Amino acid sequence: MSAEPVLSHYQAQYRALAPELPGRELAWLVSRRQGALARLLREGWPSNRHEAWKYAPLRLLTGREFHPVITPPPVAPQALAAAALPALTGPRLVFVNGRYDAGLSAPDAAEAGVSVQPLAEALAEAPERIAELLEADPGADAEAFGALNTAFMADGACIRVAAGVQARQPISLVFLTAPAPVRQMICPRVLLDLEAGAGAQVVVHHAGIGGTGERSHLVDLLVQGALAEGAELSLLRLQEEDDQALSLAQLRLRQGAASRCTAADYALGGRFARTELTAELAGVDAAATVTGMLLPQHRQHMELLTTMDHAAPATLSTQQVKAVADGHGRGVFNGLVRVRPDAQRIDARQNSANLLLSPSAEIDARPQLEIYADDVRCTHGATVGQLDESALFYLRARGLPLAAARSLLIYAFLAELLPSALPALGERVDARLRGELPVPEGLA
Amino acid sequence: MSMLEINDLHARVEARPILNGLSLSVAAGEVHAIMGPNGSGKSTLAGVLAGRPGYEITGGQAHFEGADLLAMAPEERAQAGLFLGFQYPIEIPGVNNAYLLRAGLNAGRRVRGEPELDAADFLLRVREKMSLMRMDPSFLSRAVNEGFSGGEKKRNEILQMLVLEPKLAILDEIDSGLDIDALKIVADGVNAARGPDRAIVIVTHYQRLLNYVEPDRVHVLAGGRIVRSGGKELAEALEARGYDWVLEASDAA
Structure with a gap:
């Protein structure tokens, strides 16, 4: 199947779904959705000729028609208990096939100054702030899968922490996916809004919960985090999707002065799993620490692409990524460090250590440096080895x-x-x- | 019946023959020393008996309590009661000593149908042995051999032997690189392990450990064969006269 019929499929899907999508009464949002869809239709899918998609099995994403989910199946609390990480006692939002499940969620556990809301609720309550957050990061839906998310985002979360407030309990977002009669497309949007000096820990967990039906669904997650001056965010994402699933995630962090972000991405599931993590270090003294783990086994293909964008002086980025590939698994790590002109006194460290457990497994680890300033300390290293005999x-x-x-x-x-x-x-x-x-x- | 019975063993590394018809018999309760110049095949013998990868057996047999040792996987040999003390103990970052010891101990107990030791019983057992080896209990929570000095690594090998209580311990150059204090501690550990049900094979270049651990039998290994066997006085003669004397004598024979 060529790509064009699939694109027109999404056009038809959008026409059918638009009246039901959250924020349908907000003209700016409708226009943003339409703009994103138009961009996708105009520019089409990425291809393997794009450096960032060089190794990706794109036909799994672009050669098939996925269906946005309207009515998820009911999920018993026991299924949640079996899938969710224990010991996360703080506020929790649970989504089933991308749709918010109020019965399984516990948003009210949030502390004073901490707001944890499903996206539709936040859109109804504070649309201006949501508009601001989306406007501030136009890159989020500049490319195909970000645009797809904007056009079809049906649910998600908005987490806001007021100035100076430290959320003590971790906030968890649990995305459960059950097979469905059709090949589903799930487009959650998560907005993290940390005001000056605020602190929060957010755990995003994707878990396939099994069942009968089509398992090769597409999850197209887009997380946008805004850290104001001095804010501290710990963002941890664990991806345990069904082994047939396609899992895309964009984690986009914009960091103000002296903010700290610790982002960790653990990829365990999925037939094809790809995380793009971007930290824009926009304020002086901002620091990002990135941890990545990819465990491709069998025929799994996993990618982590990071961009550490040093846009302000005295910013720090530290990345440590490990992949262990077994069977016919393939792991790709592409780590870009960009230092903008006049962003002096930069410290950027990147380390990638990898284990190949089988002769059919493959790992590609590529550091990339784009440096336009001169007072810069960049270190990078990549090793691929085998188990120590x-x-x-x-x-x-x-x-x-x-x-x-x-x-x-x-x-x-x-x-x-x-x-x-x-x-x-x-x-x-x-x-x-x-x-x-x-x-x-x-x-x- | 001997605990360890080696018959006309031949082994090579890649194309190079290292063991050339080695025969040896070790009974329970005995301590044997295998001595020899560098390159005589001492470490190969220890490695072949423990199942280290990289050797090809080209002839002969080795039996441990009647079982065909060479047909067993390394872990099966360990679970059956064979212990190799490494000449160069391996550093394993991320895995702690206590875990390795307890996992090894319980793997053997499972095979023998004995109940596994829980953490408390295990600690009780290991603490006592650690004090014998003059090791601080903090070693238990450190990564296996990581950052240990040469002497600490060798003491850790003996500690493992004492905790695992093997039937047959093969100690490969356990005395190399030790100062005199560490040598005495290691010797104390080996002597503590002596018993009527246990055999110990000490593989060494030098005689000095044997001043503290008195062997029942001493063998000289040269060219991949045992060329001379005797009592502890053989070790003393080697110390006084060097290996050349034995090698010349065996060539003449």
Whole structure:
């Protein structure tokens, strides 16, 4: 199927759905949706000739018709309990196939000065602020899949933290996906608005919950975070989609002076999973710390593309990315550091360490530097290796079975990227690596 | 029946023959020292017995308590009670000592049908051995051998042996790189492990460890074969007269 019929499919879908999309009464939003759709129709899909899409199996995205979801299936609380990370007790919004599920959610657990709302509610309550947040980041829907999200975003979240307020409890957004009769397209939009000196931890968790039906759905997530001066955000995303799913995520952070952002992306699921993480360090002394983990196995293809955009002096970016590829899995890390003219006294560090576990697996790790200033310290390194045979023998010589020794070494390789505050995440990673075996409890 | 019975063992690394018809018999309760000049095949013998990858067995057999040792995976040998003390212990960042020890111990207990040790019982057992090896309990939570000095690594090997309680311990150059204090601690550990049900094979270049651990039998390995065997006085003669004396004598024979 060529791309054009698929594009006209989205045009027809939009016409049919527009009257039901949230914010349909807001002229600016309708115009923004239409503009995004028109851009998509005009410019079409990216191709493998685009550097940023060089390795991607694009036909999985562009050669098929996906259907925006209107009515998700009901999900029992037990299914949520089984899928959700335990020990996250703060406010929680739960989405089923992209639609907000009030019954499963607990937005009211938010503290004073912290607002956690589903997108439709926030649009109704404070449309001006939402408009401002969207206007401030025109790059978000400049390209095809961002435009697709803007045109079809049906739900999502808006998290706002007032000036000087530190949210103590982590805020979680749980996106559950169940198979459906048709191939679904799910376009959540998440807006994070941290005022000056505000602090928050946000956990975004995608989990496939199984069931019968079409499993090769597309999730096209777009997260936009605005950190005002001195704000601190910890954003952690765990992607455990169905292994047939296509999972796209854009995480876009705009950072004011002296703000701190710690962003971590853990890709475990999906047939094709791609995260584009952009930090625009727009204020002096802003700092971004990025952690990425990709675990492609079987036929999974996973990509992480980061852009650290040093637009102001004395900004700092630190990136640490690890991929472990097994089977026919493929991992791609593309890390761009851009230092704008006059952005002096920059410190940018990037490290990518990778393990190839099978001769059919592949990892492509590429640092890219675009530097237009001269007082800049940039370091980058990328290694691709295999499991250390001597360490494997040492463990086996102490009695550990081969499979346990292997997964222990892989887990140890990844362990430094796992947050100690969220041990359940380590358990998920470990379960992914070794199937049903229990978590090694003794990691140093 | 011997605990370890090696018969006419031949092994090579890539195309190079290293062991050329080695035979050795070690009974429970005995301590054997295998000595020899560099390149004689000492570490190859230790590696072949423990199942280290990279060797090709081209002839002969090795039996451990009657079982065909060479057919077993490295972990099966360990679970059956064979322990290799490494000449160069491996650093494993991210995996802590306590975890490795308990996982190894419990892997053996599972195979023997014994209940696994819980964390408390395990700690009780390991603390006592650590004090014998003069190791601070903080070593337990450190990554395996990471950042350990040469002496600490060797003491850690002996600690593992004491905790795992193998039937047969093969200690590959466990004395190399140790100062005299560390050598005595290692020797104390080895002596503590001696017992009627356990065999210990000490592979070494030098005689000095044998001043503290008295062997029942001493063998000289040269050219991949045992060329001479004797009692502890053989080690003393080697120390006084060097290896050339034995090698010349065996060539003449």
